[in-house]
Structure formats: C-alpha cells, structure tokens
Amino acid sequence: MSKNRVIIFDTTLRDGEQSPGASMSLEGKLQIASAFQDLGVDVMEAGFPAASPGDFEAVSEISKLLKTTVPCGLARAVKNDLEKCVDSLKHAKNYRIHTFISTSDLHIKHKLQKTKEEVLDLIKYSVEFAKKNTDDVEWSPEDATRTDPDYLCKTVELAIKCGATTINIPDTVGYALPGDYERIIKDLFNRVPNIDKVTVSTHTHNDLGLAVANALAGVAAGARQIECTINGIGERAGNAALEEVVMAMKTRHDLMPYETNIVTNKINSCSKLLSNIIGFPVQYNKAIVGKNAFAHESGIHQDGMLKNSQTYEIMTPESVGVNKSSLVMGKHSGRHAFKEKLANLGYFNLNEDKIDHAFNKFKDLADKKRHVFDEDIAALVDDDLMKNNNVIKLISLDVEAGTKGQKAKLELEVYGENKSTEQSGDGPVDSIFKCIKEIFPHDVNLQLYQVHAVTEGTDAQATVSVRIEEKGRISVGQAADTDTLVASAQAYINALNKLILKRKRSAPSDKDYSAAI
Structure with a gap:
C-alpha cells in the first residue's frame, strides 16, 4: 500500500449509534453497511457485540454481507467481550478485532479503579487473545490525549509487541487542539520501537468543534487511518465527519497529498440514507452534505457563479453526488440571477420590460417570504402572460x-x-x-x-x-x-x-x- 494511502475506518454503526436517539434497526444497519461498502469504506466497525443481543446479531449479519470492506467488532479488555467479538465475526473471510482500555490517570483511577500495572496486564491479555483469532488486531488507549506521554508510549509499545497491527489514538473527549494531537502522534513515532511496522490511526471527537482538524493533523504527523462517521454523528458532539476529512484531502491535495478509496460522488446519497434511517436532519449549513453547502443567495455570489462557478465553489457539487448548485432566490438575489432563473424555467423570449416588471414583483414577494421557489417565480410571470390567454x-x-x-x-x-x-x-x-x-x-x-x-x-x-x-x-x-x-x-x-x-x-x-x- 502506498505510504500516502489513508485507510477510512467508518464507525457510524458503532460510535455513531451511540448518539442519543440514533439507534438503528437491523434492517437499517444492513442498508447502511451495503451503501458504505459501495462508498469504498475500507474497514467498518459494525458494532459492540457484547453490548446487547441486538448488537451481536447486527455484527454477525453485517459480517456475512460485507465482501470488500473488512468488518470489525469492538471489545473491552475482558474475556466475554473478546469471545463475543470473535463469535459474531466468524462468518467473515477476514475480520478485525478492535480492543481497548483506558490509559489516562483520571480514567484508571475513577473508571477502572485499577493500577497502571494491572492495565498493562490487561493490554497484554486482550491483544494476545485477539491475535490468536485474527491477524488484524487494533488496539486503542482510551483517553489517549489526556494520558501521561511516557505511559502512553509504554502501552503502545506493549500492544505492538503483543501483536497489534493498528494502533488507534483516541481523543475520547474532544480535548485536544490540532497542535496537541499532531505532537502526540509525532512523539509516538519518535519514541516507540517498531511503530513504523503498524498503522497509526486517528479517532477524534468534536466537543470543541475540532474533530476534523485534529484528524487531519494526525495524518500530517504520520497516521494513515482515520476513524470517522457519516454526517459526523457520534457520542455527544460527534466524531470526525467522513465526508469532511475525505474532501479536505481531495480538495487541498497540494498540502495534503493523500489518497483514499472513497467514491466521493456517493457521499451525498449515503448522508441522506443515514439521515432517513435515524431521523436526524442534516444541519443546513453542514459542510459537504448540508442543503446550503452548494447554495448561493447573495446577488454578488450569484453573479460570480453564473460567470464562473469556481469564484465561489472550491469543489463541484457533482464530486460529492449533488446534482447541481442552487441559486437560492431571495431578497438578496440580483437581476442577473433572476434573468438566468427565468431562462432555466423556460421563459426565453421575454422582453426587458416584462423581465423588469417580473423582477420588481419578485423583490416585493421576497421581502415577505424567506425563500422564493421556482413555482412562485413562474406564477409571477404566468399571471401576466395569461391575461386574455386562458385556454x-x-x-x-x-x-x-x-x-x-x-x-x-x-x-x-x-x-x-x-x-x-x-x-x-x-x-x-x-x-x-x-x-x-x-x-x-x-x-x-x-x-x-x-x-x-x-x-x-x-x-x-x-x-x-x-x-x-x-x-x-x-x-x-x-x-x-x-x-x-x-x-x-x-x-x-x-x-x-x-x-x-x-x-x-x-x-x-x-x-x-x-x-x-
């Protein structure tokens, strides 16, 4: 695999489903799994098999469905979790086990109520158990960005020694700034033996609105896997959004010369599918997949778009599966955009007086309505055209x-x-x-x-x-x-x-x- 190839690890069905209210049925999960495989996701974290019988069934059925995407199950560093993970994934030709344990002083003391030595023993046990069942083992130090750097290096070194092939560095509570996260990844590369023999992964949360920025900072520092979700759903404020990290690397290839396997023109349909299944509307101004991501209302912007779309768009809507840009007709729209809209609606032969008359009526209407739709504009023109011409x-x-x-x-x-x-x-x-x-x-x-x-x-x-x-x-x-x-x-x-x-x-x-x- 190329050194600039970035693996996309989608956790929509696991971390994403942990969004309050975002539970999915088995049928919905299978629809998503099929669509995300077509999208080009490399690894799919299908769920947490030990969490419930429903999760176990979902991981099992998804492992049967996936052919080109590698299914993955999450497990804590305990025997029951690991056994259920293996059992749920046994139908897949190749699968990954993702095991984790907390490593920050705060978590070790208050959550695990263990010593650091006990945590090291559990890392050894869980990674070796997973390695006996699959060659594809991922290990994560939960709350890594608040973990003592020396201890973090020690745990990562042990996980690699025990057979982990992917080391994931979770910013579990969205605490890090991009500079912090980049420094942590670089520190691991500089201090941990054999880390160049494994894939380093990012898992960033959006509590400070920095999940995507941190993930990209991690890639710049040497990570070659990004854990992310469609629409950025996930615990609390969510995870790094798949569509944003992928399109950031594609659009700014000059500064981030990395490749993914994602078929980007399928992003929009996957976003809508997830939204429909979980009932979460996509934020209108959400980057890449929001309704307004390729919509323009300002007259100045609309005039620029009509002359050359690159004046106000850094990527084409088609590149992410959106049919076209939208010139939203509202009170800020100018005459140029209005005239273009009339032509697109089929009014080709109107003289300038009729256009001016319709534009003035449009402006009056736009002061009363938030958005003026195509049929509103057609009605303005038709009312004039149809005087004495009714069939x-x-x-x-x-x-x-x-x-x-x-x-x-x-x-x-x-x-x-x-x-x-x-x-x-x-x-x-x-x-x-x-x-x-x-x-x-x-x-x-x-x-x-x-x-x-x-x-x-x-x-x-x-x-x-x-x-x-x-x-x-x-x-x-x-x-x-x-x-x-x-x-x-x-x-x-x-x-x-x-x-x-x-x-x-x-x-x-x-x-x-x-x-x-």
Whole structure:
C-alpha cells in the first residue's frame, strides 16, 4: 500500500449509534453497511457485540454481507467481550478485532479503579487473545490525549509487541487542539520501537468543534487511518465527519497529498440514507452534505457563479453526488440571477420590460417570504402572460351536497367551445375536479389543495390554492371567492391553464440552478 494511502475506518454503526436517539434497526444497519461498502469504506466497525443481543446479531449479519470492506467488532479488555467479538465475526473471510482500555490517570483511577500495572496486564491479555483469532488486531488507549506521554508510549509499545497491527489514538473527549494531537502522534513515532511496522490511526471527537482538524493533523504527523462517521454523528458532539476529512484531502491535495478509496460522488446519497434511517436532519449549513453547502443567495455570489462557478465553489457539487448548485432566490438575489432563473424555467423570449416588471414583483414577494421557489417565480410571470390567454374558462357551476350524496354540474369554455358535464364524487370538491377532468382530460398529481379565509364571518371570502404536477412540471393556481366551491374550481382551472402554457415551452438550457428549499 502506498505510504500516502489513508485507510477510512467508518464507525457510524458503532460510535455513531451511540448518539442519543440514533439507534438503528437491523434492517437499517444492513442498508447502511451495503451503501458504505459501495462508498469504498475500507474497514467498518459494525458494532459492540457484547453490548446487547441486538448488537451481536447486527455484527454477525453485517459480517456475512460485507465482501470488500473488512468488518470489525469492538471489545473491552475482558474475556466475554473478546469471545463475543470473535463469535459474531466468524462468518467473515477476514475480520478485525478492535480492543481497548483506558490509559489516562483520571480514567484508571475513577473508571477502572485499577493500577497502571494491572492495565498493562490487561493490554497484554486482550491483544494476545485477539491475535490468536485474527491477524488484524487494533488496539486503542482510551483517553489517549489526556494520558501521561511516557505511559502512553509504554502501552503502545506493549500492544505492538503483543501483536497489534493498528494502533488507534483516541481523543475520547474532544480535548485536544490540532497542535496537541499532531505532537502526540509525532512523539509516538519518535519514541516507540517498531511503530513504523503498524498503522497509526486517528479517532477524534468534536466537543470543541475540532474533530476534523485534529484528524487531519494526525495524518500530517504520520497516521494513515482515520476513524470517522457519516454526517459526523457520534457520542455527544460527534466524531470526525467522513465526508469532511475525505474532501479536505481531495480538495487541498497540494498540502495534503493523500489518497483514499472513497467514491466521493456517493457521499451525498449515503448522508441522506443515514439521515432517513435515524431521523436526524442534516444541519443546513453542514459542510459537504448540508442543503446550503452548494447554495448561493447573495446577488454578488450569484453573479460570480453564473460567470464562473469556481469564484465561489472550491469543489463541484457533482464530486460529492449533488446534482447541481442552487441559486437560492431571495431578497438578496440580483437581476442577473433572476434573468438566468427565468431562462432555466423556460421563459426565453421575454422582453426587458416584462423581465423588469417580473423582477420588481419578485423583490416585493421576497421581502415577505424567506425563500422564493421556482413555482412562485413562474406564477409571477404566468399571471401576466395569461391575461386574455386562458385556454379554459369557467362558465357555470352548480353543486348538490348533503347526506344523500354530492354532485356537481359544470360548464367550461375550452379553446372557445362550451362543454358541460355532471359528476358525482367523494365530496363537492372531488365532484368538481372530476368534472374538470371529464371535460378536459389530463393526468396530474394533485400535490396541494388549501383553503384560507381572507376575512371573518360566514360570508368570508375564501382563497383557494392548488398545486398540480405533471412529469416534473409544477403549476400553482389561486382564486378567491365568497363561495369556496367556486374558488376551488377557479384555482384548479388557473393551475391547468398555467400547465398548458408550461407544456408549450421548450426545454431549459443545460445549465440549471434550481431554487433550494
């Protein structure tokens, strides 16, 4: 293996699942394991087999599933943990046992309640036990960054002597600064015999927001494995985020000339998969995989993006599996971005007066809404374009409703010809919409039907909103009337007329910056 090759050890299913509320079902873990194997993860810490029967089963099933990724189980330095680890991994052709024990004075005294000599005996026992069952043994001194440097060197030297092939240095409580962590790794390389014969690994927590920085500092000091999780989930504030350490090395290859086996264009899909399974939304401004990671609202930034995306993006969205950048249309957006948005929505032939008129209406709307969506912009333009150009017009509507059933009689003008029908449905609104479909056949998905009363009282004017979708085209219609049923018919017809207009437009250009939510 190249000296600049960095092994990616994913612990999403073990340390990640220790995030409060992030428990996963067996089915979910298997989905994640399969996806992460496709992502190119080298080693997958599938769980802590001795923790529960569920963990044991998950590690066992994952060990059967994985072919190119090495499955790994975690074990404390006790016989029961080690035996369960071996038993759960026995189905795999190759597997790793990861055993650990605390080494800081604080942990030894208050957590283990042992002496330093007793800890050394347990290191020898656990590593030798693991080595009898597999050639791939990882050992970790828990709370390494708060461990006395001399004692840390002594424990690492012993673990290597007993057969460990990977030495992991955990910043268990996220205490270290990058300078500290780099110094610790360098100190081990300078002082521990035969450390050049094993792989040194980083395991950093994010309590001070430095997990990724510390992991990268460890690699710069000579570590060649990073323990990390997708979306940075994990105990307390989480672990180093896989997507961040990988893309940092890929993007800043000039300063960090290291390689991984990660297929980066699968990062985004893995992030979404994990989020859906555990129910944790990804922070909007999360690096690499957040919704806003490739979104731009500032007019200055949008203008630069339209001229050359490298002005404000240091990596392409496609490189991490995001379809495209997003120019978020809001009150900070400029006319250049708005005009580009109109073209992407299919409005190619608008004159400058119409563009200016629509842009002014857009600015007014943007002051009232946090985000202005594609359909909002289309509605602004369509309302002007459709004056005196409606294909479908309402002539008359009669509705019968009550305990004996619901029925609607509807007459429309379609392309200048009057047509009428009568339909029954599951309620008066359903009857009306069935009439419209009978007179003007179409196949759409009704995404939204919403009624708002504009004023108080039984004679209040109702505003009805309808959103329909056809083959990716979304059309929004609105209408107001003191009769809610008339407003419903008018709103649906309004949405249909806009949809007919959308059908006539040619396809948008290849460059597509769609609005983000």
